[in-house]
Amino acid sequence: MTGPDRRTILKALAATLAGLSVGGLDPSASAASASADAASESWTTQTLGAFADTLIPGERRYPGDVVVAGAVAGPGAVQAGAVTLLHSPELPVAPLLPAIAALLDARAVAYAALRLIWLSPSRPPFVGLSFADRTALVGGLFDPDDLDRPIWQVMSLLVGLAFDTAGQQDTVEALGQGHPGLTWLRFPEPDADGLWRFPEFSYGRPLAALHPNTTPSGSPA
Template sequence: MTGPDRRSLLKALVATLAGLSVGGVSTPAAASADASESWTTQTLEAFADTLIPGRRRFAGDVAVAGAVTGPGAVQAGVVDLLRSPELPVAPLLPEIAALLDARAVTYAALRLIWLPPTHPPFVGLSFSDRTALVGGLFDPDDLDRPIWQVMSLLVGLAFDTAGQQDTVEALGQGHPGLTWLRFPEPDPDGLWRFPDFSYGRPLAALHPNTTASGSPA
C-alpha cells in the first residue's frame, strides 16, 4: 500500500479506539454536509453499510446499497465518528479508502465486473460483491486484516453505542442505532442504574469497602 505504512495506520486506529473509550467525541457541524461529494467518504460509507447495512438515504444513493429497510451504520453517523478532528484516524482516511478501492479494482478485474468511472471502485460493486470482498478482508492470511478488524470495530461503535456523541444526548436526538437496539433510557439524573440482576440474584456479596460509585476499594 502507498502512503502511511500498516504500522502507522494501526497505531492511529488503536489510538482512535482508546480515545472513544473515555467518552463521546465532538464532531464538526458540517461533517456530513459534503458527504456525498467525497470519494473517500463514499467508500467509507459503502464499507460501513456492508457491515451494518441500512436503507438508502435518498433517491440515487450509491454508497448505501439499500439492502435492508432499517437504519444502518451510515445513518448512525459512522462517518462523523471517523472524521472527528479529535481522533488520529481522520487524516489517514483517504489512504484507508484508497486501499479498499484498490482491493475492489482487483476483485472486479478477476471477475470481469465493469466498474462505473463515476463512482469509487468499491462503491461501484453490487451489495453481494461488496459483501464477498469485505468477507475476504478478514481472512487470517490477509496482510491488511488488522486494519479492517479495527475499522469494523469503529463501525460497530457508531451504531451500537453512538461513540461520536454523549449517550444521553444521542438518545434524546433519536440516534438510529440506539433506537433500533432499544437502548434503555437513563434515570432522570442522566445516569443508568440496573436494579434487577441479570441472573435474578447477585452473584457475590458486595465488598464492605466498595465506594459509593461502585469501584473496589
C-alpha cells in the same frame, strides 16, 4: 499498499479506540464534521460509507443513493453516524482515512478485474460494486492470511461502535435525539438523573457483594 504503512495506520486506529473509550468526542466537533460530509461527499467519504453499509446495512438515505446500497429496511451504520465518527478531527485515524479508503478501492479494482465487472469511473471503485460483491470482497478482507486484516478488524469495530453505542456522542444526548442505532436496538433510557441502574440482576441474584470502597459512580476502589 502505498502511503502510510500498516504499522502507522494500526497505531492510529488503536489510539482512536483508546480515545473513544475514555471520553468520546466533543459533540460540536462531530456536528461540524457531519455538516461538512453532508455538503459534499468526497471519494474517501463515499468509500468509507459503503464499507460501513456493507458491515451494517441500512435503507437508502434518498432516491439514487449509491453509497448506501439499500439492502435492508431500517437504519444502518451510515445513518447511525459511522462516517462522522471516523472523520472526527479529534481522532488520530482521521488523517489516514484517504489511505485506508484508497486501499479498499484498490482491492475493489482487483476484485472487479478478476470477475470482469465494469466499474463506473464517476464513483469510487468499491462504491461501484453491487451489495453482493461488496459483501464478498469485505468477507475476504478478514481471511486469516490477509496482510491488512488487522486494519479491517479495527475499522469494523469502529463502525460497530457508532451503531451499537453511538460512540461519537454522549449516550444520553444520543438517545434524546433518537440515535438510529440505539433506537433500533431498543437501548434502555436512563433514570431521571441521566444514570443507568439495573435493579433486577440477570441471574436473579447479585454475583458478589458491593466492595465498601466503591465510589458513588460505581467505579472500583
